[in-house]
Amino acid sequence: MINYLWLVPALPLAGATINAIFSRKLPRWIVSAIAVGAVGASFVVSLLAFFTLQGLDEHQRVINVPIYSWIPVGEFRVDAAFLLDPLSALMLLVVTGVGLLIHIYSMGYMAHDENYGRFFTYLNLFVFSMLVLVLGNNYLLMYVGWELVGLCSYLLISFWFFKPEAAAAGKKAFVTTRIGDFGFGLGVLLIFTTFGTLDFAHVFKEAHELFKPGAPVITAITLLLFAGAVGKSAQIPLYVWLPDAMEGPTPVSALIHAATMVTAGVYMVARSNVLFELAPLSSEVVAWTGALTAIFAATIALVQMDLKRVLAYSTISQLGYMFVAVGVGAYGAGVFHLMTHAFFKALLFLAAGSVMHAMNGVIDMRHLGGLSKKMFWTYATFGAGALAIAGFPLLSGFFSKDEILAAAFGTNHLAIWALGLITAGLTAFYIFRAFFLTFRTTPRWEVEHHAPTDSAHAWRGPHESPATMTAPLVILAGLAVIAGYVGMPKVLGANFLEGYFEPVFKPHDLHLAASTEWMLMGASVIVGLLGIATAWWMYEKQPDLPVKLGKQFSGVYNLLWHKYYVDEIYSAVFVAPGYKLAMWLWQFVDVRIIDGVANGLGYATAACSRVVRGWQTGYARAYALMMLIGTVIVIGWLMMR
């Protein structure tokens, strides 16, 4: 029916291909026209698909669009096929919509970069990969997208590879997420052994028919899948790559490391909701991982001085909220927060990028301050985003966060609810701390300090960014303000989203009394406002207070400033011994390193022929001996049985 669906991923792929081949020879405006046009067209097609889907009867809103038979092996086959249902349709809109805005923003942000074409090639390739991940109708295609977005993320984090930190950050992201990917791969393998198929529809149908809640194999599958989500969506203990990933260009942080790729884990859990419903233990693990990550990352964000890193820890923390939602079974709430977060977090990142743009690359808040007068649009839009994430009443973050907390409360996860509520207060505090330090307070920069080396781009003080950058900010700010109204609590009015996800998720009715809902909402509002007020008091009103507090509680402060020393611990416990193990294994198997040294020495010797012949035959003899030992073992094994 929706035969044109393949266009959605195909257009960005075409854009990436064209720019990969021709971008060197094309002027920049054509390069950007191709890249932005491809994502824009993809967005239009997505809209078309979305409204076509909405036009159908509720029970018809799950459409499989086969493209071709991909890997047919005897009885078993995996198709290259897409799945359009309310969940994937919403994800399409988020990915292509936010993607489009960030593409437009990048035209301004990357204008002076010499690798302009390469940047847009990667960016289009990423959008393609993310769309494959979202649209695939089976776990294998999802895995393909899953791996490809990881690759794009790696390429884009280390885009400015001449910075050693950027190259190292890319590597760290790749290595860390691959640990999770291993779990995900095993989960897919286990689904295959259990069900003999990888199609979502078949797997979910059979899981429902064959297994009772709590079946061990389903628990194992879901835990393995969740391991993938922990890596990709930066949860404890694999979150360490995301803060470092901020070394990439800021549009990348906004698109990949805030709005889309990092939410892939949430999408995957929501997509697999049938399996997670059958595995209460796994769901509990998901919810607790989310809750602990949420508060853990929020505490680190309290003291960081790098604006982008504050936002990175904030993303980790907000992803934690989403996992709380899908963990307690409120899949709709999780995806709702995914969407609102995509808007306000992309906005905050892009605004931070605008600050960097204005400040000639400076992002350390100790050297910012007072920018509100210099860049009104950035200031105003960042403020809107900050209010949204802080859960200010009637903005998008308020509705989506409130729904998650209500779901945790309503399913008797009171401890998780309490953690979530505290995190909400911390969130409001750290984001407004960043807001005041960046845009208010006395300026802590002087023009001379940033004197650049080449005079062509001489920095003449902060200035507002071009319209290509501020326009996306304004649009995202609008979305961050209003997007929440699709999912209003019932006490306030109609909830569009509740029925929207009907064919994908079982309806999730909490049966909360109206008074309870009001009470929960009131608690969130109070905590949020308290956080904002505290930040205002400490940074705007009493700017000496933070320093004093930091000195007084230097133990806690240092612990948070050093991010609980997790990087150092990982390095000592895993990285160093891992390297030693590999080295030892290699030398154990293969003593060739000595060979190499001997080789070098042999050639260095002028009268080498005799020497070289001597050890050559010696080594061949040693090899022959090893082969003989191997043969004896093989024959011995066969005889012993």
Next chain:
Amino acid sequence: MNLDLNLQVIAPALIVALSLLLVLLGEVFLPASQRRWLGYLALIGLLGAAVVAAMLWGANLSGFGKMVVADAFGLFLTLIILLGAALSVLLAFDFVRAHQLDTGEFFALVLSAVVGMIGMVTATDLIVIFLALELLSLPLYVLAAFKRADKRSLEAGLKYFLLGAFASAFFLYGIAFVFGGTGTTNLGRIAAVLGASPRSDVALVGMGLLGVGFAFKVALVPFHWWTPDVYEGAPTVVTAFMSVAVKAAAFGAFFRVFLVALPELAADWRALLAVIAVLTMTLGNVAALLQSNVKRMLAYSSIAHAGYILIALVAMGVNGAGSALFYLLAYTLTNLGAFGAVIALSDGTRERLELNDFAGVAKAQPLVAAALTILLLSLAGFPPFAGFTGKFFIFGAAVESGWAWLAVIGVLNSLISAYFYLRPVVQMYMVEPAGGWNRLRVAPFVAFVLAIAVIGVLALGIVPAPVIALASGGFLK
């Protein structure tokens, strides 16, 4: 005994042999300046053989007293070998001239090895397999040492020869034991005898020794010792040829002998080969992690890939053999392409083989860099390339036959492998270039090989269905 001299069955090998004779004659009669034509002659022979092999598809002929067959399994491998040889010849055109190697002899030796390889994958008698094994091995010993002025090349040839002779002796000894235990060397009859009689230790020892011979040729741990030295020392074109064609030929005979002659003993060999597969994959990948020389890294990588293919043998059945065929084809294209890229980046006789030699290639040679990136990602099993579908096919076969734990270790290994395959990519894209790139011109033949490899790798990854169907038809009864 009915000696049905059914020449049709061995027609592909005959055509290659004929072109071999013509190349040798040409070497004698053509002036040195005209010897380039010998390469074309070799190519024509390989192409002709491929056409004939394709025409034999589906006929299931056998001949010479059922010592040779032209079944789907053998023909599929014949085509892989011919493809590998043809691409190697293309890579060799400019290589032999730049390195001042004897053109005619080089192509003649390649062709004679190909005759042996085709013999190996179509033989159904242990004696013929042994003859073919020797016919493929001897030219390769010479080819490994073909750069006579280079000590490393000579060393490689000598090592390969000494250890290869050792392995051949084991293999022959194994044939003797199997003959002693069963009274025959025909694969089908061996199976029949083993099925009808009680377990015989003599046959078991014979099987073990045959396995050792194969394990040496395909470089399985702990019989892999020669591989890094020989791959590094041999001329790069020869390494490229060896790493794919020998593997295809030896694995073909390995599968045929174990699946056709020795299925009765499967309970004995499956667990053993599973352990060897684990060792081979793990040690190959871990050792590759620590290499700074690209040729050496690819040598360890080829060891690891032998481990993956061995999983398919353990899996047995239609999908076991089929996935091995598919994987060998994917591996042949990918690995030859990767070596092709290494050759493309060499400057006359100066080869760039250290990792940091690859710095900044993306700026100087964007197309070669992109091609090598795709090929390395495919070797790492990254979607949507041939290596991904191939691994999925093999691991799926293992899971279906109840060897899920082996697939798990395979998945873990392919994740590890991504780290070293990406190291040249990082160098090419993320390090500023050193000098000396601007003079580089990629020879048209080498560029052609790269294009074929990349297109093949993409096609086998994105639309693998037709090839999967052909490979699955190659099931051994």
